[in-house]
Amino acid sequence: MEASYILCGGVSTLALKSPGSLSLRLRPNEMISLYSYSRNNGVFFSSRIPRRILAGRSSGAEAVSTKRRSRETREDSGAASKKSFKRVAESTESGRQLGAQKNGPSSVRALYQNGDPLGRRDLGKGVVQWICQGMKAMASDFAMADMQGEFSELKQRMGPGLTFVIQAQPYLNAIPMPLGLExxxxxxxxxxxTLFDNFQRELRDVLQDLQQKSLISNWRETESWKLxxxxxxxxxxxxxxxxxSQSKSVHGVLGLDLEKVKAIQxxxxxxxNQMSDLLRVERDAELEFTQEELNAVPTPDENSNSAKPIEFLVSHPQTEQELCDTICNLTAASTSTGLGGMHLVLFKVxxxxxxxxxxxxxxDMVCVRTCDTRGAGTTSCMQGFVNNFGEDGCSISVALESRHGDSTxxxxxxxxxxxxxIYGLADTITYERNCEALMMLQKKGLKKKNPSITVVATVFGDKEDVACMEGNKLVDWAEEDLNGLLDTGFYDSSQQKAIALGLNxxxxxxxxxxxPGTGKTGVLREIISAVIRQGQRVLVTAPTNAAVDNMVEKLSEIGSNVVRVGNPARISPAVASKSLAEIVNTKLADFKSEFERKKSNLRRDLSHCLKDDSLAAGIRQLLKQLGKTMKKKERETVKEILSSAQVVLATNIGAAxxxxxxxDSFDLVVIDEAGQAIEPSCWIPILLGKRCILAGDQFQLAPIILSRKALEGGLGVSFLERAETFHEGVLATKLTTQYRMNxxxxxxxxxxxxxxxxxxxxxVTSHLLADSPFVKELAPQPSLCSLLMLLKCNS
Structure with missing residues (x-):
């Protein structure tokens, strides 16, 4: 291997090729750096060496020699130097031994390529703080260059891997290393x-601090964060x-050899990588469409005789506005925090x-912005959803993503x-949760602690690999014996097969x-009912709130402990009693009543002692502590309700x-109407369970994709459609008898x-609409043929 060794001391640089030995004469307090770089393997290593330590390499083995100063002018200074040198030498050697004990022989290649960011357990608190200080200085320079418009030059010098490490060295060199941890x-x-992980965290904190000071409007949109x-x-x-080390950790779990696990990874x-790119393309299309919708101004009815201009309709008394999707001339009256941390803002006319x-x-998803007297938006859009309308008809409550401290x-x-x-409002949360699911799949899909590891390996492995998986062979995937589990006479053969496979x-x-009409929902209900009778916990999701609410209704019929998680405003009134918010409110009714009584008493006391600063401060502290107690009680109640639930239901995105x-991980994850969901959203619930069932029909409604490029790239192919053909169709089964249509x-x-x-x-073979008990019988009407004959005769 051809390698170059670069020595940097002060401003001098010397490049050598494969030196056998090396000795240097250094000035007092001088520090040098030794860099080794191989173009073939991308190996990089650096040693920053104090003046007392000379580093050499011979035949690939590392040797360190130390030499004390031979002349000391003062006895006490000499003693101090000896102690200081001893600490450095001992720390260097002990650090080397520690690394050898923990990681075996020092391997430059393994050090550079290992993707585990080193934390406090590996480095210690002092070293982590040292790195954080250096990366904070680097992040501050990045943010300042961004604000001053001088980021283009810095951007050209930045890159991943070795380039990033070299850029970080000056900032680390400027921070003194903690004593004894060199x-x-x-x-x-x-x-x-490690450097990149800490830099990312520090850059985010620096940009958020600048945003709080109103120096930047949106830290996520800065050039430095985009880079x-x-x-x-x-x-x-x-x-x-x-x-x-990831493939090694799952080697024993899956029972596959190391090469096959690497192939799956x-x-x-x-x-x-492909899905992440497609999500970004689709996100750009959504943002573009959203902006077009926001720029559209409500127009009067074409059939209206009103000659009033559009500006008048959106800027004058509210009664003049047309029936539309826009409300103007509102004012923010108050704010509050709802269950789960929802930030509610009350707007009044x-x-x-x-x-x-x-x-x-x-x-409804909405965009909230300030507007001028003509109704035109003057600030950036804040995304949220309508929570409720006031009973007086004069107010509307909106849950916003933005919070206190946000300049917007x-x-x-x-x-x-x-x-x-906005019908096509680009949902930031949806995009971020989809991306996060892909990241979790990539980083933790094959980790030993991942409950869905066999699901991941089955989906991405070959049929031969799946057949060899430990304790999970294809021969064991046969149908479960249904004797005693359900009334088999109530289901046709294809339904019985689906239930039997689902219970395996x-x-x-x-x-x-x-x-359509094959009883899919009934089959899922039967599987879930049988599973919870066995003491297992189930997570049920679907891409839409309507589909989730439909499953809530079906499962409520069997008397199971069901909890619906999600925004209360989007849950059907028919199943509102099963929503998490409603259950929490019911359980905490007495506690909240007592809370409000104490709160009212304290506020009354506060109004009587405003002149006594010390007493007023004490009462304010009690009010603050009372609020914390309420939030703590809510968290404990939510955890208790969800932990005891037999079935938890949410949308795919809501499962994040x-x-x-x-x-704790679920025993079974069921995704209904999976044909309507993009695949990244399906991985959100799948990664939370030990096994999964996807139900739906790819020939009905497909995922909605705005970008043609994303559609052609495969984002419109649902997981249901893709997985149906895996391993020669062994993963799938079909319901073949319909009970709905003629x-x-x-x-x-x-x-x-x-x-x-x-x-x-x-x-239903010859079933007619007239046979339905819900259709009223009408007087006989002339047939279309009779009418045509009559018209012909008259002509």
Missing amino acids: AICLKACTHYP LKELANSAQHRAISRKT NKIDEFT EGNHRLPPTNLSPG FSKLFGKNVRIDR KKRPILIIQGP DPLVRCL DAIASWASKEMYNGLLKSSSS
Whole structure:
């Protein structure tokens, strides 16, 4: 291997090739750096060496020699030097021995390529603080260059891997190393994943601090943060930061040899990289569409005779506004915090007028901005959703993502506000949670502690690999014996097969394709009912709130302990009693009543002692402590309710809520209507369970994709559709008998989309609409043929 060794001391640089030995004469207090770089393998190593230590290399082995000063002018100074030198030498040697004991022989290549950021357990608190100080200085320079418009030159010098490490060295050199920890600092200062991880954290803190000081408007939109994300998403960064020990940790769990596990990881990397790129393309399309919607001004009805200009409709009394998706001339009246930390803002109509007629309803995604006297938006859009409308008809409550301290949020108060419903509003939370799911899949999909490790390996492994997996062989994926588990006479053969496969605990994943009217929901209900009778916990998700609420209704019929997690404003009133917020409010009714009584008493006492500063401060502290007690009680109640629930239901995106993610892993994850969901969103719930069932029909509604590029790239292919063909179809089963349509209708659908496999039940083969008990019988009407004959005769 051709290697170059670069010595840097002061401003002098000397490049050598494979030196056998090296000795240097250094000035007092001088520090040098030894860099080794191989173009073939990307190996990088640096040793920052104090003046008392000379480093040499011979035949690839590292040797360290020390030499004390031979002449000391003062006895006490000489003693101090000896003690100081001894500490440095001992720390260097002990650090080397510690590294040898922990990681075996020092390997430059392993050090550089290992993707585990080193933390306090590896480095100690002092070294971590030293790195943080250096990276904070580097982050501050980045942010300052960004603000001053001098970022282009800095951007050209920045890059992942070795380039980043070299850029970080001056900032680390400027920070004194903690005494006695020099050897560990030398190890950490060249470890790219550690440096990058700390730099990312420090840059975020610096930018957020600048935003709080109103020096920047949105820290996520700065050039420095965009560059950081660009580096993090680069192929080189992903290759370096991937953990080398990961495949070893799952080798024994899956029962596969090391090479096959690495091949599976490579497939995961390829998939997550592709999906991440497509999500970014789709996100850009959503933002563009959203901006077009926001720029659109409500127009009068074309059939209206009103000659009033549009400006008048959106800027004058609210009663003049048309029935539309926009409400103008609102003012922010108050703020509060809802369950789960929702930030609620109450908006009222200017002049205490009533709200105009509007299409807005609870749960709608909206954009909130300040507006001028003509109704035009003057600030950036703050995303939120309608929580509820006031009973007096004069107010509307909106849950916003922005919070106190956000410069945009502070601009709402004291100004006119405009609320727009945007059908295609780009949802930041949805995008971030989808990206986070892909990151979790890539980083932790094959980790030993991942409950869904067999699901991940089954999806991304070859059929031969899956057949060899430890304790999970294909021969064990047969149908479960249903004797005694359910009334088999109530289900047809295809439904019985689906239920039997779904109850097999050794099958990590099952795909149930259910064409219209085949009883898919009933099959899922039966599987879930049988599973919870066995003492297992189930997570049920779907891409839409309507589909989740439908499952809540079905599962409530069997008397199971069901909890619906999600925004109360988007939950159907029919299942509101099963929502987490409603259950918490019911359980805490007495506690909240007592809380409000104490709060009222303290506020009354406070009003009587405003002149006594010390007493007033004490009462304010009691009020603050009372609020903390309430929040703590809410958290404990939420955890208790969710932990005891047999079935937890949420949307795919809602399953990423910290309230759900902090729970113990689920025994089974069921995703209904999976054909409507993009694949990244399906991995959110899947990674929370030991096995999963995906049900739906890819020939019905497909995922909604705005970008043609993302659609052609594969983002529109649902997980249900992709997984159906895995391993020669062994993961999937079909429901083949429909109970909804006349055979004349069903036969066409069967032929065109289901290869003739969909059959009609005898109970509906000749079923007509007139046979329905909900259709009233009308007087006989002339047929169309009779009418045509009559018209012909008259002509």
